[in-house]
Amino acid sequence: MDLTLQPKNLALYERAKVLSKELLAPRARQYDEEARFPRENLDALAKEGFTRLTLPEENGGSNLFSDPITYMMILFELSKGCTNTALLLHMHNSITHFLMTLGTPEQRENLSALVRDGKIIASHGGEAGTSTQWKRKLDTHAKLVGEKFVINGRKVFCSMAGEADYYTLWVQIGDDWDVRKTMCFLFCSADHPGFTIDSRWNSYALRGTASHSLKIENVEVSADSLFGKGGDPIRVDITPKFGLGYSAVYLGVGAAAYEWVLDYARNRKLKPDNVPIASYQPIQRLIGEMKIEMEKALLMIQHAAWTLKTFGAEEAFPIISAAKYTASEASASITDKAMKVAGGAGLLRENPLERLHREARSGLVMPPNSEKCLDSVAKSIIEANPELYGTP
Amino acid sequence: MDFSVNPKHGDLIESAKSISKDILAPRAEEVDQESKFPRANFKDMARESFMALTLPERLGGRNLYADPEAYSMVLYELGKGCTTTAMLFHMHSSIVHILTCLLGSEEQSERYARAVLDGKIFASYASEATSSLHGKMVMDTRAEHTDDGYIINGKKYFCSMAGEADFYVLWCQLGDEELAKSLYLFVTPAITPGINIDKGWDSFAMRGTMSASMSFENVKIARDDMVGNAGDPIRPDVLPKFGFGYSAVYLGAGGGAFDWIVDYAKKRKLQPDNVPIATYPPISRQIGEMKIALDGALLMVRRAGWLIGANGAEAAYGAINEAKFTSAETAAMITEKAIKIAGGSGLMRHFPLQRFHRDARAGLIMPPNTEKCLELAGITAIKGKAGALMT
Numbered sequence: 041m042d043l044t045l046q047p048k049n050l051a052l053y054e055r056a057k058v059l060s061k062e063l064l065a066p067r068a069r070q071y072d073e074e075a076r077f078p079r080e081n082l083d084a085l086a087k088e089g090f091t092r093l094t095l096p097e098e099n100g101g102s103n104l105f106s107d108p109i110t111y112m113m114i115l116f117e118l119s120k121g122c123t124n125t126a127l128l129l130h131m132h133n134s135i136t137h138f139l140m141t142l143g144t145p146e147q148r149e150n151l152s153a154l155v156r157d158g159k160i161i162a163s164h165g166g167e168a169g170t171s172t173q174w175k176r177k178l179d180t181h182a183k184l185v186g187e188k189f190v191i192n193g194r195k196v197f198c199s200m201a202g203e204a205d206y207y208t209l210w211v212q213i214g215d216d217w218d219v220r221k222t223m224c225f226l227f228c229s230a231d232h233p234g235f236t237i238d239s240r241w242n243s244y245a246l247r248g249t250a251s252h253s254l255k256i257e258n259v260e261v262s263a264d265s266l267f268g269k270g271g272d273p274i275r276v277d278i279t280p281k282f283g284l285g286y287s288a289v290y291l292g293v294g295a296a297a298y299e300w301v302l303d304y305a306r307n308r309k310l311k312p313d314n315v316p317i318a319s320y321q322p323i324q325r326l327i328g329e330m331k332i333e334m335e336k337a338l339l340m341i342q343h344a345a346w347t348l349k350t351f352g353a354e355e356a357f358p359i360i361s362a363a364k365y366t367a368s369e370a371s372a373s374i375t376d377k378a379m380k381v382a383g384g385a386g387l388l389r390e391n392p393l394e395r396l397h398r399e400a401r402s403g404l405v406m407p408p409n410s411e412k413c414l415d416s417v418a419k420s421i422i423e424a425n426p427e428l429y430g431t432p
Numbered sequence: 433m434d435f436s437v438n439p440k441h442g443d444l445i446e447s448a449k450s451i452s453k454d455i456l457a458p459r460a461e462e463v464d465q466e467s468k469f470p471r472a473n474f475k476d477m478a479r480e481s482f483m484a485l486t487l488p489e490r491l492g493g494r495n496l497y498a499d500p501e502a503y504s505m506v507l508y509e510l511g512k513g514c515t516t517t518a519m520l521f522h523m524h525s526s527i528v529h530i531l532t533c534l535l536g537s538e539e540q541s542e543r544y545a546r547a548v549l550d551g552k553i554f555a556s557y558a559s560e561a562t563s564s565l566h567g568k569m570v571m572d573t574r575a576e577h578t579d580d581g582y583i584i585n586g587k588k589y590f591c592s593m594a595g596e597a598d599f600y601v602l603w604c605q606l607g608d609e610e611l612a613k614s615l616y617l618f619v620t621p622a623i624t625p626g627i628n629i630d631k632g633w634d635s636f637a638m639r640g641t642m643s644a645s646m647s648f649e650n651v652k653i654a655r656d657d658m659v660g661n662a663g664d665p666i667r668p669d670v671l672p673k674f675g676f677g678y679s680a681v682y683l684g685a686g687g688g689a690f691d692w693i694v695d696y697a698k699k700r701k702l703q704p705d706n707v708p709i710a711t712y713p714p715i716s717r718q719i720g721e722m723k724i725a726l727d728g729a730l731l732m733v734r735r736a737g738w739l740i741g742a743n744g745a746e747a748a749y750g751a752i753n754e755a756k757f758t759s760a761e762t763a764a765m766i767t768e769k770a771i772k773i774a775g776g777s778g779l780m781r782h783f784p785l786q787r788f789h790r791d792a793r794a795g796l797i798m799p800p801n802t803e804k805c806l807e808l809a810g811i812t813a814i815k816g817k818a819g820a821l822m823t
Contacts, residue, residue, distance in 0.1 A: 324811055
């Protein structure tokens with residue numbers, strides 16, 4: 041075992057820490073209160089190269105999906121400053137990676153030029169009242185008419201709708217309901233008039249993600265907007281990578297709450313004792329519990345990322361599920377405990393705990409949700425090859 | 433970052449797995465029910481050179497304490513077969529490491545190493561009634577100078593392997609100063625006159641450890657059997673390693689229970705459904721929870737091991753407490769869930785779950801106990817550094 045980060049990418053990681061503290065954290069409350077897209081943050085991150093994290097080096101990027109541990113640590117650090125921003129950056133970087141993996145040389149060249157230019161790519165897969173079962177009819181369909189695809193349908197939870205420069209739509213092409221054969225990525229410019237927001241995002245948490253519902257009416261894109269082939273979006277080497285990044289983002293929520301309340305406990309004094317509340321044993325105990333939960337979850341994310349890199353996404357799948365479960369449950373627990381330590385101050389909107397507490401709740405829900413993660417881990421033991429998923 | 437185990441010691445982890453499965457597990461019930469010292473296990477383990485693992489390489493060992501992560505994996509695997517044996521093996525291996533790698537003179541190291549290679553077992557006795565190892569305390573067990581060595585009088589509690597080990601290492605105070613200036617290790621053959629067992633060991637868990645209470649009356653110690661300098665036993669690079677090993681041993685109780693219950697749930701079928709109970713969502717959900725907790729705790733133990741190896745035990749102090757808390761609580765949780773899944777079978781003494789469940793409860797109490805771990809982890813975090821061991 042060696043828990044040191046790859047020296048090659050250390051500078052990016054150190055820079056993420058600085059940006060998180062100096063740039064992201066001061067604006068986090070504002071984006072949350074106003075439910076505003078963190079454009080200033082994404083513009084600044086683009087200038088610093090963080091929207092090119094997953095581009096191959098020959099296309100001007102840092103190729104950081106080849107070092108998923110550092111990639112996770114960067115998300116974790118950014119999220120401590122602003123969960124909204126870290127989550128959106130992860131979505132952009134992940135879909136960029138998938139498109140670069142699946143695209144033809146020409147598509148890759150065009151896409152990387154856009155990303156180098158600071159353009160933001162969104163990915164819209166969710167549909168109302170469905171889960172990713174093999175056999176189902178998607179609401180969103182595309183039909184090849186002459187040289188163009190014509191897309192119609194509706195997507196929900198479309199993060200960065202109306203904000204990103206490009207949308208990657210998960211659509212069904214053809215009449216076969218088996219999504220393993222017919223679900224495809226279509227890459228579209230966001231400014232097509234056929235896109236309308238028909239239900240705005242007004243949520244309890246992650247308020248700045250602009251995850252509106254999107255109606256798609258006769259959106260026409262050229263035939264070369266198709267990346268890869270049918271079934272690619274749900275390939276086992278593609279989707280689990282989203283989930284692992286979510287683990288890091290949502291653990292950042294717990295870590296931010298922990299760091300804030302640790303600082304608070306070191307400085308807060310009550311009369312008549314007039315000593316920091318951190319010297320009270322019940323508070324020390326809670327801080328100990330929070331620290332342990334956080335360290336364990338972080339270690340599980342790092343282990344999952346290492347497994348992903350070393351053995352591939354299929355083998356890493358249950359380990360990623362375990363990391364997602366542990367990270368989101370840890371943040372939910374840590375934000376609860378942090379509020380108890382802070383007392384009334386934890387409820388005030390001038391302090392970040394109440395926001396972090398809300399955001400941790402969306403970590404439990406974000407796919408794969410905690411219950412689904414438990415199910416995946418259990419199935420890996422009960423059904424799969426025991427050699428594959430044995431203890432490390 | 434790299435989560436693979438040092439290939440240099442991969443063979444030992446594999447051997448530990450087979451020793452655990454083929455030798456320890458079949459005898460574990462007998463050791464527990466009859467409260468019997470697992471002597472047969474140690475004989476077999478000595479044949480595999482396991483009793484010499486922590487000796488320096490130049491003295492015929494593998495110096496395994498230099499790779500604490502691999503050492504913890506060995507303990508974990510042994511613990512899955514028999515928690516009692518793994519615990520005693522850890523006590524022997526730790527004190528042998530301390531005597532021959534850390535504190536002993538060249539002559540002492542060679543002499544104790546020969547005994548170890550000859551199959552002799554070393555025990556280590558520190559605990560006393562209603563006391564903890566604070567900087568300022570007067571120990572019950574005291575040494576005095578004589579013309580040709582020392583003489584020891586006093587009492588010790590929780591003396592694992594009392595009446596069974598070949599050598600006892602006694603933690604005694606010499607003089608009246610604080611422990612850092614007066615605590616020494618003394619090595620004595622178990623057969624030395626004046627050593628008595630006051631009260632035997634009849635316990636809820638870890639029943640084969642024979643952790644009796646002992647008294648020492650005018651026990652003569654040779655001059656060259658005092659090891660190290662004053663205060664050495666509680667040096668921050670020495671003491672925390674015990675606690676680190678306990679975390680691996682007790683997690684073994686959880687690992688053993690997990691392996692057993694997964695196998696059970698995959699085979700057990702109830703009428704009229706006639707499908708394995710593992711397919712019921714409430715059960716598969718719990719299997720998921722147990723697996724995630726187990727893997728997480730094992731990573732915490734390995735992380736603490738890596739930190740000891742990379743930065744030393746003092747710097748790893750916070751991580752050791754975090755690992756001990758996590759593994760003890762995880763083993764307690766897993767054995768609890770496993771019994772619920774097994775139903776009535778979980779209570780039967782011919783199945784191992786009830787033993788693992790009891791042994792895991794000892795894990796919560798074994799120093800540093802879980803409340804102490806939380807407090808120390810909290811204080812370490814609040815201070816923002818590794819934290820002083822003895823304050």
